[in-house]
């Protein structure tokens with residue numbers, strides 16, 4: 001299938017102004033302010049195929065939200081070209097917004113004091129969805145999410161997970177072909193995250209293309225087929241999830257609280273990354289060498305621990321790995 005999104009040499013520069021710290025400098029900066037440009041997005045190009053799910057990953061401040069805002073037409077690029085389904089998001093904004101959907105984890109589309117169902121009806125009218133389509137879509141989506149029970153309660157009494165499910169329905173009632181998600185699972189518990197992911201996969205099967213930004217590597221692993229990683233506004237990786245796995249290997253990070261201090265962990269595929277203090281250590285476990293249950297049983301034989309948590313590799317470590325693999329090439 002062809003490209004549904006093309007981004008070429010995209011740039012966003014924010015001009016910020018330096019403020020003086022002391023009284024004298026503050027007064028001075030009233031008359032002469034020193035401009036400090038921030039290159040939030042610095043010459044990024046990528047494309048998205050119709051029917052794909054693409055993950056945009058990066059650490060805090062990398063430029064993910066800025067990119068999504070430009071793609072949804074809410075922010076003007078400083079330079080470069082964006083084309084989504086043949087539209088220029090900022091120039092064609094009026095028609096364009098009717099063709100896309102957006103869910104921003106930190107920003108609600110629902111109205112606090114009224115029930116989600118009223119919001120859905122409002123969007124039905126705004127987007128001109130027929131009665132028949134509306135009934136059918138509500139039926140399909142509320143079945144996927146099990147929301148019937150609470151869509152008639154005021155939004156303010158809903159839990160974050162319940163609200164996010166309603167945000168998705170709200171954003172997708174007009175059946176957009178392309179949906180942008182900015183941190184869609186932020187703050188949710190494991191079960192709610194899983195429900196949201198299942199919903200995204202199901203809607204993707206039915207033909208929706210998704211672009212999602214996230215900090216959560218698990219979101220990407222479970223959803224995305226292709227990944228763009230940005231760091232300091234620049235693209236550092238653009239390939240399939242399969243290639244990303246090859247670069248990273250299958251590593252997990254394990255945080256341990258020990259009963260008594262240990263010098264080393266003598267296990268192949270396991271290395272100590274950090275010692276916070278003599279009783280809490282962080283280790284990396286290479287799952288290609290040792291399975292996680294083998295690791296845990298051998299660890300129990302080697303030492304006593306009072307707590308264990310298994311985590312994904314942090315974004316910063318992933319980026320270091322990517323830079324290293326580029327150098328090795």
Ligand SMILES: Nc1ncnc2c1ncn2[C@@H]1O[C@H](COP(=O)(O)OP(=O)(O)OP(=O)(O)O)[C@@H](O)[C@H]1O
Pocket residue numbers: 014015016038039040058059060061062063064065066067
């Ligand atoms: N309105 C603004 N004015 C000035 N600088 C900004 C503005 N918005 C964002 N920035 C800066 O641009 C950079 C990219 O920000 P952006 O919000 O796109 O990052 P992000 O990858 O979404 O980060 P996070 O994961 O923390 O949300 C950051 O350095 C940020 O401080």
